[in-house]
Amino acid sequence: MSPRDVFVLGGNRIPFARSGSKYLKASNQDMLTAAIDGLVARHHLQGERLGEVAAGAVIKHARDFNLTREAVLGSHLAPTTPAYDVQQACGTGLEATVLVANKIALGQIDSAIAGGSDTTSDAPLAVNDDLRKTLLKANYAKTPRQRISALLKIRPSQLAPEQPKNGEPRTGLSMGDHMAITAKAWGVTREAQDELTVASHQHLAAAYDRGFFDDLVTPYLGVTRDQNLRPESSVEKLSTLKPVFGKGDAATMTAGNSTPLTDGASAVLLGSRDWAQQHELTPLARFVDAETAAVDYVFGDEGLLMAPPYAIARLLQRNGLTLQDFDFYEIHEAFASTVLCHLAAMEDPAFCKERLGLDEPLGSIDRTKLNVAGSSLAAGHPFAATGGRIVATLAKLLHEKGSGRGLISICAAGGLGVVAILEASE
Amino acid sequence: MSDTLTTLVNQGIGKKIAVQLGLPRPTILRRYEPGQVLVDGRVAVGGIGQGPNVAAVQEILGEAGISHVEATPDTSYADKPAAVVFDASGARTLDELEQLRATLGPALKALGKNGRLVVLGTTPAEVHDAEGAATQQALEGITRSxxxxMRAGGTANLLWVAPEAHGDRGVLDAPLRFLLSSRSxxxxxQPIRVLEAPVQPAADPHAPLDGQVAVITGAARGIGAQIARVFARAGADVIAVDIPAAGDSLAAVANEIGGTALQLDVTAADAGERIAAAVSRLSGHLDVIVHNAGITRxxxxxxxxxxxxxxxLDxxxxxxxxxxxxxxxPSTTGGLRDGGRIISxxxxxxxxxxxGQSNYAASKAGVIGLVRELSQELADRHITVNAVAPGFIETEMTARIPIATREVGRRLNSLLQGGQPVDVAEAIAFFAEPGAxxxxxxxxxxxxxxxxxA
Incomplete structure (x- = not known):
């Protein structure tokens, strides 16, 4: 049996909120459930048994071991809809989409929701590792005497919780510090980063104003638009911000041209053509293909967030396409410099030859086709929710245009990069 | 949204005190639940002379499983009738009204709790002699009085039937059942005018909107949310529309009733097209549109x-x-079909x-003007256009009115209480019924x- 066409049929997310703000009391499960329920309401899926729901969270409590299934059970989908969790850092949402799209293509399922949720407002705090070991020892003690002697080893210093780390486990550097190294290596300027940031805010604001998100976003807890959005943002204003990552002339990355910690959730509906027809749903875009790459940022000399160009090169080759064959480019803005490094690398003959093994560089893109409805710098970036946001946005852009092709690129911690191609459905 | 007085004076010690103090004692009104019998008891049916609608009324009651008793000046009512239906549509002289007085007196005295009086008349404008028209117009004064x-939650309403529609069970059925039922x-x-019209009776009277697509604007909360629920109960596929900023409540309503949420600002230039597009996903045409969205400033x-x-105004x-x-x-896919319904x-x-509401009153009076004119323009296509005019309804909006003003609004009516959003919704669903x-x-x-x- 040859693979079937897979279509993006709709999307929904809650507005993204600044960490520690409006969604302080919302858990990942609450937010994911809200995102799914909004999708259900919009597409009349109450009581529907979908093929499966795949979603995840990057910052996750141990109690959320079955996050997605619990969200499904709390939603208006049929409780007989299977679900599982996916976790691939910031690639989670897109990777979940790839997984369910492949199952639909193979005919194993006809419909699915892919999504993700993240909150740094409700982040798990772990017990100090010394205390944890002591408590485990006491738990496994065979006699009361052993238990008491184990518990007597608790010291006040152990009561401080384990600090959540925002760093790469193998390098100890934060993601921003990693990015600052790469940005310096590629000579990305502060001005270029600020310009990209302003464009993101302006594009997102314009998209909201023209009603683009009317059928992609459902308000949540009183938030109706992404809280991070600054429509009045300007290069002048951004230029006053102090750098927060990098040192010396590498210090070009500010709180403005880096994504802030954000809370939110997203969900995307996918299905086969037949399923879409049976459910009176309009295919927005065909999910064409996807590729995930990883780079050696630990021992090798590649930048932490530089995997996407590798993935893009392989994906283009497999599909017989060039980088210029696209009408929309959705490149996740982890940092403004990330996007600019990717673009610079793909234009660079040496990088493309030595790193990607290409005779010709991938070349430049038409920047007017980049993130035309805004991206993470403006919307914010609740890690696992970003993939769903981008897939739904691109699918709708392609549907509006009625033709063409779009490229999605998302970098992730651990030197990962997930990329995908969507095409307008005819 | 709670009416403390009505709760208090209807139970226990509160009831005793209220009786002794002579406080107003609003009755807890009977309201519709699925499967509910039309009226709780027998119906007294009478008329002036050979009432041209009496036979149709008796048939409608029979179909609903309700027995009737003949209402005459001499009838003694052994049990409390649940309703009285009186056909005065043949009356053309003032003398004939005496028969109405003599018949209705004992019947209304005997009427039970949440009783109903429905008087049938002939639309005065269709009666072409002065005394006849006066006689028919008198019916309005009588029913309003x-x-x-009426006591204990009772209501009195008038059906003014066009001469061509006299005895036409098809057009009388839905209005009569609505006024007798707890849905009203x-x-x-209130007078309701009934014209001759082709009627395709509903297959299931408990789900009169089965298989129909209905768009309801302003459906995220309050009266609109209740309209959506009542339409879903009546079997309609509901497309619930509200502004994007109300999308979370809208999604909750849509999920509750198994409908579709459409986040849309009704003032958007392409609102009609977007509604039609949403409809066309469910069906080739729209059956009912309820223009409920509204704001106050x-x-x-x-x-x-x-x-x-x-x-x-916008x-x-x-x-x-x-x-x-x-x-x-007619060229819009997903547009309103012939025989469809517009309800504002x-x-x-x-x-x-x-x-303080000159702008709001302008818009709402304008709605009335729209409905009256558009109904005539669309008569050829058998599309009906109607409006409901809610009075004091217990909603989040009226809960914010200062208590003194709120109590005046709430009590200054014949039922001594505010209405519920469902009461407005039931009236709108009635207009949407095939039988209307x-x-x-x-x-x-x-x-x-x-x-x-008034």
Whole structure:
């Protein structure tokens, strides 16, 4: 049996909120459930048994071991809809989409929701590792005497919780510090980063104003638009911000041209053509293909967030396409410099030859086709929710245009990069 | 949203105290539940002379499984009748009204709790002699007065039937059943005109909107959410529309009733097209549109600026013209079908005016004008156009009115209480029923016979 066409049929997310703000009391499960329920309401899926729901969270409590299934059970989908969790850092949402799209293509399922949720407002705090070991020892003690002697080893210093780390486990550097190294290596300027940031805010604001998100976003807890959005943002204003990552002339990355910690959730509906027809749903875009790459940022000399160009090169080759064959480019803005490094690398003959093994560089893109409805710098970036946001946005852009092709690129911690191609459905 | 007085005076010690103090004691009104019997008891049926509608009334009652007793001046009512139906449509002389007085007196005395009086008459404009027209017009004065005299949750209403529709069970069925049922709990002292029309009776009277697609604007909360629920209960596929900022409540309503949420500002230039597109996903055509979306921007007239004036007129009235234009275009896929229904929400503010609401009253009075004219324009296509005019309804909005003003609004009506959102929804669902094909161009007040704007 040859693979079937897979279509993006709709999307929904809650507005993204600044960490520690409006969604302080919302858990990942609450937010994911809200995102799914909004999708259900919009597409009349109450009581529907979908093929499966795949979603995840990057910052996750141990109690959320079955996050997605619990969200499904709390939603208006049929409780007989299977679900599982996916976790691939910031690639989670897109990777979940790839997984369910492949199952639909193979005919194993006809419909699915892919999504993700993240909150740094409700982040798990772990017990100090010394205390944890002591408590485990006491738990496994065979006699009361052993238990008491184990518990007597608790010291006040152990009561401080384990600090959540925002760093790469193998390098100890934060993601921003990693990015600052790469940005310096590629000579990305502060001005270029600020310009990209302003464009993101302006594009997102314009998209909201023209009603683009009317059928992609459902308000949540009183938030109706992404809280991070600054429509009045300007290069002048951004230029006053102090750098927060990098040192010396590498210090070009500010709180403005880096994504802030954000809370939110997203969900995307996918299905086969037949399923879409049976459910009176309009295919927005065909999910064409996807590729995930990883780079050696630990021992090798590649930048932490530089995997996407590798993935893009392989994906283009497999599909017989060039980088210029696209009408929309959705490149996740982890940092403004990330996007600019990717673009610079793909234009660079040496990088493309030595790193990607290409005779010709991938070349430049038409920047007017980049993130035309805004991206993470403006919307914010609740890690696992970003993939769903981008897939739904691109699918709708392609549907509006009625033709063409779009490229999605998302970098992730651990030197990962997930990329995908969507095409307008005819 | 709770009416403490009504709860208090209907139980235990509160009831005793209220009786001794002579406090007003609003009755807890009977309201519709699925499968509910039309009326709780027998119906007394009478008329003047050979009432041309009596046979049809008896058939309708029989079909609903309700037995009737003949109402005459000499009838002694052993048990309390649940309702009285009196056909005065043949009356052409003032003398004949004596028979009405003599017959209705003992019947109304015997009437039970939440009783119903439905008087049938002939539309006065269709009676072409002066005394006849006067006699028929008198029926309105009588029913309005009896509405004020009814006790214990009772209502009195008038069906003015066009001469061609006399005895036509098809067009009489739905209006009569609505006025007898608990669905009209908060409708009293109102005339409804019934015209001749082709009627395709509903297959299932408990789900009269089965298989129909209905669009309801302003459906995220309050009255709109309740309209969505009642339409879903009646079997309709509901597309619930509200502004994007209300999307979370809208999604909750859509998920509760198994409908579709459409986040849309009704004032958007392409609102009609987007509604039609949503409809076309479910069906080739739209059966019912309920224009419920509305806003208030209250200020004394002299302090009302252009923005407050314009936004209220735009949301509450102008948007309806824009959407109707698209939906009534026969070339629109997902547009309103011939025989479809347009129902708008007016307000008693639009009838009687309201201090600080000149903009709102303008929009709601405008709705009434729209409905009256458009109903005539669309008569050829058998599309009916009607409005409901809610009085004081217990919603989040009226809960914010200062208590003194709220109590006045709440008690100044024949039922001594505010209505519930469901009461408005039931009236709208009635207009949408296939059986209401003979009712068009009308404004039905759902106000408990409020003194305001009367």
């Amino acid at each position: 009896l509405g004020k005299e 709990a908060y409708v009293s002292g 209250d200020k004394l007239f002299v302090n009302t600026d252009e923005a407050r004036w314009g936004s209220v 949301v509450n009235l102008r948007s309806q013209f824009r959407m109707n234009k698209v939906l009534l275009d 929400v007016a307000s008693i503010s639009g009838i009687g005016g309201n201090r 094909a003979g009712v068009t161009g009308q404004v039905l007040r759902v106000c408990g016979q409020s003194q305001l704007g």
